[in-house]
Every structure is written in structure tokens, then in C-alpha cells.
Amino acid sequence: MSTFEDFQLNRRVQQAIDEMGFEEPSPIQAACIPLVLDGKDVIGQAQTGTGKTAAFGIPLVERATSDGKVQAIILTPTRELAIQVAAEIRKIAKYKRVRTLPIYGGQSIGHQIRALQQGVPIIIGTPGRVLDHIRRGTLRLSHVRTVVLDEADEMLDMGFIEDIESILSETPAERQTLLFSATFPNEVRRLASRYMKSPEHVTINRGEVTVPLIDQVYYKVLERSKLESLCRVIDSEEVSLGIIFCRTKRGVDELVEALLSRGYLVDGLHGDLSQAQRDRVMKKFRTNDIELLVATDVAARGIDVENVTHVINYDIPQDPESYVHRIGRTGRAGKRGLAITFVTPREFKLLKQIERETKAPMVAREVPSLADVAERQAEIWRNRILETIHDGGLAHYRAILGNVVDDHDPIDVASALLKLASSDELRAREEADYDFGDTGATPGMVRFFVNVGRSARLSPADLVRTIAEEAGVPGQAVGKIDIFDRFTFVEVEEESAPFVYEALRQSRINGSRVNLEPAKPRSRMR
Ligand SMILES: Nc1ncnc2c1ncn2[C@@H]1O[C@H](COP(=O)(O)OP(=O)(O)OP(=O)(O)O)[C@@H](O)[C@H]1O
Ligand SMILES: [Mg+2]
Numbered sequence: 001m002s003t004f005e006d007f008q009l010n011r012r013v014q015q016a017i018d019e020m021g022f023e024e025p026s027p028i029q030a031a032c033i034p035l036v037l038d039g040k041d042v043i044g045q046a047q048t049g050t051g052k053t054a055a056f057g058i059p060l061v062e063r064a065t066s067d068g069k070v071q072a073i074i075l076t077p078t079r080e081l082a083i084q085v086a087a088e089i090r091k092i093a094k095y096k097r098v099r100t101l102p103i104y105g106g107q108s109i110g111h112q113i114r115a116l117q118q119g120v121p122i123i124i125g126t127p128g129r130v131l132d133h134i135r136r137g138t139l140r141l142s143h144v145r146t147v148v149l150d151e152a153d154e155m156l157d158m159g160f161i162e163d164i165e166s167i168l169s170e171t172p173a174e175r176q177t178l179l180f181s182a183t184f185p186n187e188v189r190r191l192a193s194r195y196m197k198s199p200e201h202v203t204i205n206r207g208e209v210t211v212p213l214i215d216q217v218y219y220k221v222l223e224r225s226k227l228e229s230l231c232r233v234i235d236s237e238e239v240s241l242g243i244i245f246c247r248t249k250r251g252v253d254e255l256v257e258a259l260l261s262r263g264y265l266v267d268g269l270h271g272d273l274s275q276a277q278r279d280r281v282m283k284k285f286r287t288n289d290i291e292l293l294v295a296t297d298v299a300a301r302g303i304d305v306e307n308v309t310h311v312i313n314y315d316i317p318q319d320p321e322s323y324v325h326r327i328g329r330t331g332r333a334g335k336r337g338l339a340i341t342f343v344t345p346r347e348f349k350l351l352k353q354i355e356r357e358t359k360a361p362m363v364a365r366e367v368p369s370l371a372d373v374a375e376r377q378a379e380i381w382r383n384r385i386l387e388t389i390h391d392g393g394l395a396h397y398r399a400i401l402g403n404v405v406d407d408h409d410p411i412d413v414a415s416a417l418l419k420l421a422s423s424d425e426l427r428a429r430e431e432a433d434y435d436f437g438d439t440g441a442t443p444g445m446v447r448f449f450v451n452v453g454r455s456a457r458l459s460p461a462d463l464v465r466t467i468a469e470e471a472g473v474p475g476q477a478v479g480k481i482d483i484f485d486r487f488t489f490v491e492v493e494e495e496s497a498p499f500v501y502e503a504l505r506q507s508r509i510n511g512s513r514v515n516l517e518p519a520k521p522r523s524r525m526r
Contacts, residue, residue: 002030007037012095013062017054020091026051031202033059036146036178041196043152043189044180046204047211048328049304052180056148057089060122064098068119069143073171075127075164077154079104079275080282081302085150086124088304098122103139105129106275113138127155127163134170141170151301152179153188153321168195182328183209183321209324209358214331216362218341218351225506226342227258229367230314233340234264234292236368236376241285242310243329244294251315256294269295300326308332313341316350320357369472370502374426381422434498440521445479446497447519450488450504453512463509464490471496471503489519 028046086102133139330337441447
């Protein structure tokens with residue numbers, strides 16, 4: 001096992017690394033730091049969250065001198081990543097006092113020009129803005145010794161390749177070129193040789209591209225019940241910090257709206273927002289002022305936020321690479337995480353392809369019923385209570401309780417406090433927001449119109465039993481059944497009606513589609 005001392009770094013660089021709390025180099029750092037210090041070209045591949053930034057950042061800072069010229073340029077695919085990489089390198093450079101500067105679109109160019117005039121040895125930028133400065137003559141790369149492409153496979157992909165080539169052509173031919181990513185499709189490796197001189201290939205994650213600390217599960221969902229499924233999944237998980245990925249910007253906006261109106265602490269991130277908005281959202285997420293970040297793939301690569309517990313692919317990613325990077329926003333730097341993927345019937349093939357290519361099995365899970373969610377929330381609260389008792393320090397609160405406990409049953413007192421603390425999260429199920437109106441049923445019952453495809457071929461008795469099973473309610477809760485011609489009606493006890501409704505509103509029995517809706521009184525054919 002190596003230590004950072006083995007690299008015999010400048011005392012002030014070592015001091016900064018110590019202060020960052022890095023005790024020993026991660027495998028990619030152990031392998032790459034000596035090579036980069038040596039001036040070699042490197043293609044570095046290691047799993048998400050394993051310290052690739054410092055693997056190039058440390059040697060760049062170590063080698064930087066103060067001659068007022070740009071010595072190193074790091075290119076990233078997104079503005080957020082440029083900002084983050086700049087922040088990490090600034091920490092490494094804290095005592096050696098090497099200047100760094102992020103330059104990216106959406107930020108005042110004048111401000112960047114003034115900063116560049118001060119002479120900055122390490123620049124971190126997005127390709128578009130870097131090219132902009134080159135064309136204005138405000139950024140000269142003729143003394144660059146090292147170019148880093150972070151998320152290299154993405155940078156050498158269609159959307160960026162021309163810009164990258166233009167930028168590289170501004171740098172000296174004898175420069176050092178470094179490529180880093182968690183994924184390197186073969187065609188990218190081949191392409192990369194055009195820009196590099198006999199590169200060293202460092203691959204840490206042999207065989208497995210995803211991080212073993214990330215548990216991976218999937219839920220089969222129907223397109224139209226996705227939102228409901230998402231809420232149930234979130235409610236039955238203890239999500240302290242999560243990222244939800246959507247395919248489109250519009251999808252992000254719509255989901256943010258829907259989740260906000262249901263009381264979740266969320267905000268959205270995508271490329272159509274102003275830079276000020278993007279900065280504000282990222283800041284809220286990093287400081288845990290929101291619990292859920294809904295984002296497009298703009299947040300899929302490189303973003304490092306501490307303690308992200310869950311990544312949810314609300315829309316399944318379009319290729320295995322995107323999957324690897326998205327789920328890699330959790331399970332970073334040795335922590336555990338859970339990756340959840342929603343898959344609709346049409347997308348099932350894609351899921352299997354992702355599973356095959358990442359060689360990481362995903363475990364199937366059932367979307368929890370409302371009863372499951374209620375039980376999970378009760379369990380979460382019970383655990384919170386036990387932890388609070390265990391942590392102690394309750395004397396102050398005991399004093400506040402005063403003689404309330406003398407005059408009232410302590411269980412009543414505790415229950416009242418739970419009601420207050422859970423701010424209605426645990427409200428009784430019969431109080432839930434289900435008003436089926438007058439369905440013309442026997443008192444105490446709700447009458448549903450059931451539409452079952454013919455191919456299901458169920459006898460009335462079987463239908464009643466199947467409905468109860470699907471909804472997870474007692475058999476006797478689903479009562480009388482009337483069949484008039486093609487129309488089937490069932491009566492369900494009021495208390496069980498929401499479960500039956502939620503479970504069978506749209507589902508399948510024996511492979512045949514079922515549709516259930518509250519009956520209208522006049523359709524009661526007596
Ligand atoms: N040697 C180390 N010891 C402890 N923590 C480290 C070490 N190196 C890096 N880290 C921390 O680990 C986290 C992940 O690092 P980083 O963002 O560089 O990962 P990455 O490999 O670039 O991931 P991705 O592929 O997602 O971009 C960061 O918070 C970083 O500060
Ligand atoms: Mg990274």
C-alpha cells in the first residue's frame with residue numbers, strides 16, 4: 001500500500017492533501033500520480049467516485065510554476081463540473097498558492113478576462129467558453145504543458161469533438177495529454193490515440209464498471225402511473241439526499257412541479273436555466289436545503305456531492321455509459337448508495353442491455369402498496385424515536401413536559417407528540433384523500449365498476465379473490481359482485497377501497513388489462 005509521502009510532493013502540497021483528509025491515495029491516484037509527474041500521456045479509467053480529479057490535480061499543482069503563463073488546461077463537459085474541479089484543485093493548491101480559474105459559459109466574460117490577465121497557470125473550463133476566449137485573444141495556450149480531458153469519452157463524443165480538436169490545435173504538439181473517465185468505449189480508446197503519444201493505459205476497475213457499494217434495483221412501472229410509483233418509492237425509502245434523472249428538460253420541469261405540489265423539497269437542474277439559477281440550485285443541493293435534485297444528464301457526470309444516498313432513474317438512461325455515470329453520483333469515496341431504475345414494458349430490453357454491458361445485476365422490486373408505504377413510514381418513525389432515546393440529552397425536553405405526564409396517559413402524550421412531529425405524514429389511512437363520492441353502494445361500502453379484458457376468464461368468485469390479493473386487503477373486504485351483461489361491479493369496504501382502487505385502477509390480471517373506477521349511482525341497475 002502506498003502513501004502520499006511516497007510521491008515526495010512539495011511540502012505545501014502534502015500539507016493541503018492532509019488537510020483535505022486524504023489518508024492514502026486511491027488506486028487510480030497511486031497508479032497515475034507518478035506517471036503524470038513523469039510527463040507521460042495517460043488514459044486513466046477508474047470507477048465513479050474514486051478520486052480521479054486528484055489523480056491529475058495533485059501532479060498538476062505539484063508541477064505548476066509561477067511564470068504567469070497558462071501551463072495546464074482541464075476541459076469538462078458541464079459548467080457545474082468545471083466549477084467543482086476548480087474547487088478541488090484550489091484546495092490542493094491552497095498552500096502552494098497556485099492560481100486556478102474556472103471559465104465557463106453563462107458567466108460574465110469581462111470578469112473572466114480580467115482574471116485571466118492576472119496570469120493563471122491552471123485553467124478549468126468548458127470547451128465553448130474556452131474557444132471563445134481563444135478567439136478573442138484573451139487566452140493563449142502556446143505554453144500549455146498539459147491538457148486534461150475529464151470525462152474524456154464524453155468530450156471526444158459527437159457534441160464536443162470539433163471544439164476539442166480546435167482547442168488542442170492551439171496547444172504545443174509536445175504537450176502531455178491526460179484522459180480520465182469511468183467509462184471508455186473501445187471506439188473512444190482508438191480515437192484517443194490520434195491526440196496522444198504512446199499513452200499509458202491505467203485501468204483500475206477490471207471487469208466491473210459500476211461501484212460494488214451501490215445496490216442496484218429496478219421497478220417495472222407503467223408510463224401513466226410513474227409519478228405515483230415514484231412518490232411511493234421515495235416515501236418508503238429513507239432518502240436523505242437524492243438525484244432523480246429525467247430524459248428531457250421539460251420532463252424535469254414537470255416532475256419538479258408535481259413533486260413540489262406534493263410537498264417534497266425539490267428543485268430542478270437543466271441546461272435551459274440561467275447560470276444564476278443553476279448555481280442557486282446546486283448550492284441548495286450541496287447545503288441540503290433541498291432533498292431531491294431533479295436533473296437531466298447535465299448532472300450525470302463527475303458531480304460530487306457528499307452523502308447522496310439515492311439515485312433514481314425516473315426515465316431509464318439511453319445507454320450503459322449514461323447509466324454508469326448517473327448511478328455513480330451515489331456510493332462515492334467508500335460510502336454506500338442505492339440506485340433505482342424505473343422501467344416501462346417497452347424499455348425492458350434496454351434495461352437488460354444495460355445489465356449485460358455493465359455486468360451488474362439489478363434486483364427487481366415491486367412498487368410498494370399504500371399499506372406498505374404506511375408501514376415503512378411507521379417503521380422509519382419508530383427508528384427515529386429509538387435513535388433519539390438512544391442519543392440521550394433529553395433532560396431539557398423532560399422539563400418542558402412538566403406535569404403533562406402526571407395528568408395524562410404517557411402513551412397519549414407520546415402519540416400526540418408523534419402526530420405533531422410527523423406533521424401529518426403518519427395520518428390515519430381512512431383520513432387519506434379518497435372521496436369516491438356516492439357510488440350507490442350498500443352503506444359502508446364503495447362500489448367500483450370493473451373492466452376486465454375478456455382473456456382473463458375469471459369466475460366472479462375468482463375475480464373477488466384476485467382483487468383482494470392484488471390490493472393486499474382481506475378477502476372479506478371485497479364483497480358482493482354484480483354482473484350485468486358486459487358490466488361487472490364489486491363492492492369494497494370503505495376502509496379498503498383506497499387500496500383496491502390504487503392497486504387495480506390500472507393493472508393486469510392473468511395478463512389481461514384491468515380498469516377499475518368508482519361507480520356512478522345511476523349505473524346501478526336494480
Ligand atoms: N485519497 C482520497 N482519500 C479520501 N477521499 C478522497 C481521496 N481522493 C479523492 N477523495 C474524495 O472522493 C470524492 C470523489 O472524488 P472524485 O470526484 O475525484 O471522483 P471521480 O473518480 O472523478 O468520480 P467521477 O467518475 O464520478 O467523476 C471527492 O469528494 C474527493 O474529495
Ligand atoms: Mg470525476
